[in-house]
Amino acid sequence: MIEIIPNVHPLAVHFPIALSAAALFFQLGARLFAPRPWAQQWAVAGHWILWLAALSAVVAAFFGWQAFNSVEHDEAGHLAMLAHRAWALPSAAALLLLAGWDAWRQPAERVNPWWFVVLLTGAVAAIGATAWHGAELVYRHGLGVIQPPPAESAKSDAGPPAAQGAPAAGPVAAVPEAPAGKHVHRHRDGSVHTH
Numbered sequence: 001m002i003e004i005i006p007n008v009h010p011l012a013v014h015f016p017i018a019l020s021a022a023a024l025f026f027q028l029g030a031r032l033f034a035p036r037p038w039a040q041q042w043a044v045a046g047h048w049i050l051w052l053a054a055l056s057a058v059v060a061a062f063f064g065w066q067a068f069n070s071v072e073h074d075e076a077g078h079l080a081m082l083a084h085r086a087w088a089l090p091s092a093a094a095l096l097l098l099a100g101w102d103a104w105r106q107p108a109e110r111v112n113p114w115w116f117v118v119l120l121t122g123a124v125a126a127i128g129a130t131a132w133h134g135a136e137l138v139y140r141h142g143l144g145v146i147q148p149p150p151a152e153s154a155k156s157d158a159g160p161p162a163a164q165g166a167p168a169a170g171p172v173a174a175v176p177e178a179p180a181g182k183h184v185h186r187h188r189d190g191s192v193h194t195h
Helices: 012-031 039-068 077-103 116-139
Strands: 185-186 190-194
Touching: 012 039, 012 077, 012 116, 039 077, 077 116
Parallel strands: none
Antiparallel strands: 185 190
């Protein structure tokens, strides 16, 4: 499995995304229907799911930092990773702050005020933007995935893939280990450097 999934970050990222959206759903429902007797149950669900979302965001950020320092990437991929990180850290911090306030100030059965629901909506939107940038790392820049070999029908007489502007296919070469506090870049031409 390690050859296919080089780090745990892709497995961890879905939890804060799904849980924060679910927390917002229950918190908003509890606020909208506060006079109803079942709104209290929605509030309890919203509190617990928010706390789990914050915990999962810490786990995802930890493994994201590990991936940032270990996944092979080029200069364009590095810039995309910086954009993803620029959204991820404040989003996770906002979720942690909201969950911390929620756990400290609100009993689990009490409905949160509107201002809290509005701030949670902003945090969930920021987590969505983080997820978007993360998806671009994989689907646009190919970070963390093994490139499949070219199909027979895709071969042409135009020369090797590198001459056509496409990355060379084949098995992924081992990335040299970077010194502490640095990470490795592998360029399309095969050269490697650390910074």
